[in-house]
Amino acid sequence: MILEALSLMLTQNGLEQRRYRFKDHRFRVESHTFSKEIYAPPVGTVVYIRSLTPLILKQANRKLIQEITLEDIVRSLYKRWAFFEEGKAHAKLPFVPTYELIRTKYQHQKSLRRSDGQGKKIVVEGYHIELVVKNLDVASYQLLKYGEVLATGNDTVRGYGRLVVELGFDTA
Numbered sequence: 766m767i768l769e770a771l772s773l774m775l776t777q778n779g780l781e782q783r784r785y786r787f788k789d790h791r792f793r794v795e796s797h798t799f800s801k802e803i804y805a806p807p808v809g810t811v812v813y814i815r816s817l818t819p820l821i822l823k824q825a826n827r828k829l830i831q832e833i834t835l836e837d838i839v840r841s842l843y844k845r846w847a848f849f850e851e852g853k854a855h856a857k858l859p860f861v862p863t864y865e866l867i868r869t870k871y872q873h874q875k876s877l878r879r880s881d882g883q884g885k886k887i888v889v890e891g892y893h894i895e896l897v898v899k900n901l902d903v904a905s906y907q908l909l910k911y912g913e914v915l916a917t918g919n920d921t922v923r924g925y926g927r928l929v930v931e932l933g934f935d936t937a
Contacts, residue, residue, distance in 0.1 A: 767914065805903040810932055811867065812901045814838070814909060817927040819874045819891025821919040832871060833894050835905070836862055838928075841917045842908040849915075862905040868897040878923060891918075891925055906930075 774780070775787040806812060814835070822830045822837050830837055840858050847856030872893040877886040901909075909930045916926035 806901065806906060806932055808900055810899070810901075812864075812898050812906065812909075813929075813931045813933060814894070814896040814898070815929055816892075816894050817929055818916075818925050819876070819889075819893055820917065820926050821889070821891040822917070823919060829890055829892075831873075831892070833892055835864060835866070835896055835898060838896075838912070838917060839905045839908050842912040842915075845915055845917065846908060846911055860902070860904050862902060864898040864901040864905065866896070866898055868895070870895040889920065889923075889925070891920075 772790070775790050777786070778784065779786040820833055820838070822833055822841055824830055836858075839862050843858045844856050847853040873890070874893055875888055875890050878889050879885075880887045909928065912928045913930055915921070917928065918926040920926070
């Protein structure tokens with residue numbers, strides 16, 4: 766995914782303010798093999814999802830979602846995936862995520878960021894989350910793994926919305 770993003774940046778978006786583009790570029794990777802296929806966790810596997818930076822997910826671009834669910838995260842990631850992979854600006858999740866919720870934890874966080882345009886500091890609100898789920902469907906898991914690379918929600922360009930997805934096994 767990272768090489769594809771780099772290729773897209775070099776061929777279509779360009780570099781710097783003048784948008785220098787490189788139509789003929791090549792990458793040479795000698796010791797790794799890459800695949801778009803993502804390992805699907807076996808049934809009974811516990812999936813730990815936590816945010817490294819606050820998530821800023823909003824309802825209809827207005828109100829901050831206070832109790833973020835797995836569906837909210839997957840929906841946001843699908844919109845981002847559809848935009849980058851298929852060029853769709855607005856996309857609805859084509860499936861209903863299936864899972865068993867084991868545990869959830871939210872922590873509200875306010876931070877300040879500097880706005881050069883407004884010449885002042887602006888309050889940014891978000892939530893640190895920890896979700897533990899079991900028997901997560903493959904499509905949701907793949908989107909969550911995609912989100913580890915791309916982040917989710919608003920203000921991802923400023924470092925918000927970073928996720929970590931880890932596998933474990935139920936000890937009960």
